[in-house]
Structures are given as structure tokens and as C-alpha cells.
Amino acid sequence: MSYTKRHKTNNIAVISSLVKAVSSNNEQDSIATTNSAARNANPNNAHHSFSPSGDIITKSALQTLPILKQAEADFEANTSLNNQVVHLGGASYSCYYWLPDFVQFVNQNTSNLKIKLVISATQNPITSLQYSSIDVVIAPGHLATPGIKTTPLFIDELVLVTPYHDPLSNKDFIEAEDLREKHYYTYSQTVLPGFEYDRFISPSGVIPQQLEIVEMTDAIIELISAGLGVSILSKWAVSSALKTQRISSTKLGPKGLDLAWSALTRESEKKGSPSKQLATLLARWYKTM
Numbered sequence: 001m002s003y004t005k006r007h008k009t010n011n012i013a014v015i016s017s018l019v020k021a022v023s024s025n026n027e028q029d030s031i032a033t034t035n036s037a038a039r040n041a042n043p044n045n046a047h048h049s050f051s052p053s054g055d056i057i058t059k060s061a062l063q064t065l066p067i068l069k070q071a072e073a074d075f076e077a078n079t080s081l082n083n084q085v086v087h088l089g090g091a092s093y094s095c096y097y098w099l100p101d102f103v104q105f106v107n108q109n110t111s112n113l114k115i116k117l118v119i120s121a122t123q124n125p126i127t128s129l130q131y132s133s134i135d136v137v138i139a140p141g142h143l144a145t146p147g148i149k150t151t152p153l154f155i156d157e158l159v160l161v162t163p164y165h166d167p168l169s170n171k172d173f174i175e176a177e178d179l180r181e182k183h184y185y186t187y188s189q190t191v192l193p194g195f196e197y198d199r200f201i202s203p204s205g206v207i208p209q210q211l212e213i214v215e216m217t218d219a220i221i222e223l224i225s226a227g228l229g230v231s232i233l234s235k236w237a238v239s240s241a242l243k244t245q246r247i248s249s250t251k252l253g254p255k256g257l258d259l260a261w262s263a264l265t266r267e268s269e270k271k272g273s274p275s276k277q278l279a280t281l282l283a284r285w286y287k288t289m
Contacts, residue, residue, distance in 0.1 A: 083114040084274035089121030089128065091139035091264075092187065093217045093233070097240040105285045106278070113274055113281075123215065129264060135275040137264040138282065140234055141194045151263040151279040154286045156236040158196050158257040159249040161220075163227045169248030173256070176204030183229035184208035185220045195259075196232040200252050221247060234259055261286075 090096070099117065106113055121128040121137060126145055128134040143150065160178075162169050168178055179201070191197050201207070212229070214220050220231050221238055225246040232252065241247045263279035270276075 084112050084277075085114050085116055086136060086274045086278045087116050087118045087121075087134045088136050088138070088278065089118040089125060089134045091122065091125035091137050092192075093140065093237040094119070094122050095217060095237040095240070102282070102285055105288075106281055109281060109284075110277070113278060115278070125264070129266060132266075135265065135269075136278050136282070138261065139264050140259050140261050141192060142260060143262070143264065147267050149265050149267045149269075149279075151265070151283055153261045153263055153283055154236075154289070156234050156259040156261055158200070158232055158252055158259050159235045159238075160230060160252060161224055161233050161238055162230045162248050162250065163224055164245050164248050166227075166230070166248060168230070168250055171250055173251040173254055175253065176201050176206040179208045179230070180206050182208055183210040183212065185212050185214050185223060185229050185231040187213070187215055187217050187220060187231075189213055196252070196257065199257055200232070234261075236261070 096117070103115055106115060118128070118134045121134045125134070125137040125139060126143070126148065129137050129148065138153070140156070160168060160174050168174055171178075186197075191202075210229075214223065217233060217237060220233070221241050223229055224231060225241065235242075235249055238247060238249065242249055263282045265275045265279050
């Protein structure tokens with residue numbers, strides 16, 4: 001048999017075995033069955049190998065297993081307990097100190113909504129929402145995106161976050177010039193309209209001499225509390241660390257910088273859908289805070 005026909009036969013066997021194994025939703029079964037199929041398809045080669053297309057097919061099929069497992073788990077939770085699973089995430093900020101209180105609020109006001117937190121949505125919330133890997137996003141700033149519905153939640157403010165005993169914490173407010181000699185942490189490489197760089201740093205013409213990108217805001221808080229630098233962050237997002245006096249906050253400019261938070265959902269969702277229900281509950285809950 002020619003090389004091409006041999007590998008084609010091998011690939012067909014692999015595909016057939018993967019269809020059976022993946023449908024069983026078991027990664028170990030998939031790997032074992034795939035290896036067995038490859039050996040059977042090419043018994044003379046103890047160290048069997050696939051063609052490039054066979055490798056791609058195998059890897060792609062195995063990568064679908066976590067997705068299938070997640071979908072199956074959600075389906076079982078939905079049907080067995082009559083729950084509606086809603087995937088919730090936050091944009092920009094990795095802070096979830098508020099989550100337990102909100103979950104309790106949801107449980108007290110509904111009987112069938114179940115929240116599933118999606119941490120990975122923090123970096124790409126809109127894309128995650130558009131591709132339905134997440135259902136509701138809590139997001140800061142004013143986002144106007146086609147196909148995305150915005151439910152206003154509350155008004156926050158951007159503040160300078162410093163170590164607790166930093167001299168800047170004693171000021172009524174700071175100017176951008178105060179950041180010139182500071183080690184400054186930011187969580188994003190992208191300049192976002194309506195945020196600190198756009199509204200406070202850039203207009204002044206001052207750029208911190210030491211700028212470091214740390215993508216997790218929780219990590220930024222830890223670094224600041226250790227006295228390693230400063231940052232400009234949402235006051236609400238860091239309020240837990242403020243209460244324990246691990247960090248301090250100072251207003252930006254004499255008037256401060258406000259920051260609106262919203263719940264984002266897909267416009268295509270029907271009225272009264274689990275996602276829309278959760279967004280409404282978020283708005284109600286924040287009014288009680």
C-alpha cells in the first residue's frame with residue numbers, strides 16, 4: 001500500500017475511533033482508543049505515527065473534550081435541579097470579594113438561577129460575550145458595542161492606589177505630575193477611552209518613568225501593599241483592601257474621575273431570559289449596597 005493510502009486509511013480509523021471516544025466524553029478513553037486505532041491501522045509499526053492531517057484531527061478532537069464536559073455539566077445541572085446556569089464574568093478587574101453576598105441575594109430572590117463564574121473572561125469580555133462563552137459581564141466604563149445591551153449598575157471613581165503610609169495618601173488629591181517618579185502598575189497595554197490614561201495622564205503630558213504591566217489587578221494590589229509601586233484603579237474594585245488598611249486611595253484632581261459600571265448582555269437574548277434576569281438582579285443588588 002502506498003504511503004498516501006496507508007496514512008489515509010490510518011486517519012479514517014483514527015477519526016472513527018475519536019468520534020466514538022469523544023461522544024463518550026472521556027479524555028482517557030479518547031487517548032486509549034486513538035492509540036489502539038493507530039496500532040490496528042498500522043500493525044507493522046510499533047511506534048505508530050499519524051500523517052500531519054491525522055495529528056491535527058487528533059489534537060482538535062481532544063481539545064473539544066473540556067468544552068463537551070462543560071456543556072454536559074451545565075446541562076445536567078440545568079435539568080436535574082431545574083436550574084438555569086448563567087455564566088458571569090468581570091471585565092478589566094479581577095476582584096470578586098462581592099460575589100458571596102451577591103450569590104446569597106440571587107438565592108433569596110430566585111429559585112432556579114445558578115451562577116457560574118468565568119475568570120478567563122476578564123481579558124476579552126466582549127469577545128467572550130459575543131461567542132456565548134459567558135452570559136453576563138460586569139464592566140467599567142462606557143462601552144458602545146453593536147449587539148451588546150448595557151444595564152447601568154452604579155457610579156464609582158478612579159483613584160490613585162498607594163501603600164498605606166505613602167506620602168501621597170495624605171493629600172486631598174493628586175495631579176499627574178505626582179506620578180512622574182513613581183513605579184506605576186497598569187493592568188492593560190491598551191489605552192481605553194474614558195479611563196485614567198485617556199482622562200488624567202495623557203492630557204498632562206506626564207508619563208511615569210517606571211511603567212510595568214501586570215494583567216491581574218489582584219496582583220497589582222499585592223505589589224502596592226508591599227510598597228513596590230502605585231496604580232490608578234477603581235475604588236470599588238479595591239475597597240476590600242482599603243477596609244483592611246493594606247492600601248490607601250487618593251482622589252485624582254480636585255474634581256475626581258468618575259467611573260460607571262454596567263452589566264453587559266447580548267441583545268439577542270429574549271426578555272426574561274436567565275441572563276437578563278441576572279443583569280436586573282445585579283442592578284437591584286447594587287442599590288442595596
